[in-house]
Amino acid sequence: MSAVAPSRLALLTRLRCSIFQTAYNPTSIRTGAKYLRARLRGPSMVNYYPVQLSISEARKMFPKFDAIDFQEQERVEDVEARKARGKGTPRKARSKDESRRTKRRR
Amino acid sequence: MRPNFNVRVLRDQKARTGVLNNEIARRAYLYVARNQSLPAQVRYQAQLQLNTFDKYTRPTTVKNRCTETGRGRGIMSEFGLCRYQFRLKAKAGELPGVKKASW
Numbered sequence: 001m002s003a004v005a006p007s008r009l010a011l012l013t014r015l016r017c018s019i020f021q022t023a024y025n026p027t028s029i030r031t032g033a034k035y036l037r038a039r040l041r042g043p044s045m046v047n048y049y050p051v052q053l054s055i056s057e058a059r060k061m062f063p064k065f066d067a068i069d070f071q072e073q074e075r076v077e078d079v080e081a082r083k084a085r086g087k088g089t090p091r092k093a094r095s096k097d098e099s100r101r102t103k104r105r106r
Numbered sequence: 107m108r109p110n111f112n113v114r115v116l117r118d119q120k121a122r123t124g125v126l127n128n129e130i131a132r133r134a135y136l137y138v139a140r141n142q143s144l145p146a147q148v149r150y151q152a153q154l155q156l157n158t159f160d161k162y163t164r165p166t167t168v169k170n171r172c173t174e175t176g177r178g179r180g181i182m183s184e185f186g187l188c189r190y191q192f193r194l195k196a197k198a199g200e201l202p203g204v205k206k207a208s209w
Contacts, residue, residue: 032136035137036133038133042122042126042129045126048170050173
């Protein structure tokens with residue numbers, strides 16, 4: 001039984017590649033083709049989170065849209081109530097001596 | 107109403123748009139950098155270019171988070187919900203075809 005010459009085998013693979021339209025790559029070199037072949041993943045990635053409108057956004061888009069944002073209303077009322085009790089945000093310090101941080105360190 | 111989204115969800119959304127905007131350029135550089143039939147100098151240059159891209163243009167920085175609460179762990183990928191939100195929604199009958207097992 002006679003072995004088939006390697007050159008003949010190479011010819012066979014070359015022919016096979018031309019028939020089945022595949023790239024002839026006998027040394028299995030990396031061509032980077034898989035980065036071009038793969039589908040783009042960005043378009044489906046962007047649509048992962050469902051689009052949700054908040055009331056403030058809806059107001060910006062449609063100025064005539066007149067809806068009451070109850071949560072925002074409640075927040076503002078809470079802040080007002082806190083201010084009335086003297087629990088509002090402290091004033092911005094004008095100088096370094098005024099800042100609370102330096103006082104705390106002593 | 108907008109759900110209680112946290113900063114991690116915002117970061118994830120940033121990554122998603124970054125991937126979308128830079129995907130084609132990144133792929134082109136990847137092709138050059140990984141192509142062994144090209145000269146080493148060219149491949150090295152392409153790799154350097156790849157390194158200049160922002161962190162949030164890499165697809166691996168994207169993480170599927172819960173679409174309801176923004177939780178990052180225990181996500182059922184078919185529904186995009188974390189395990190607790192999945193349970194709540196399934197029990198409320200908001201997930202078609204999902205039923206509590208009983209035998």
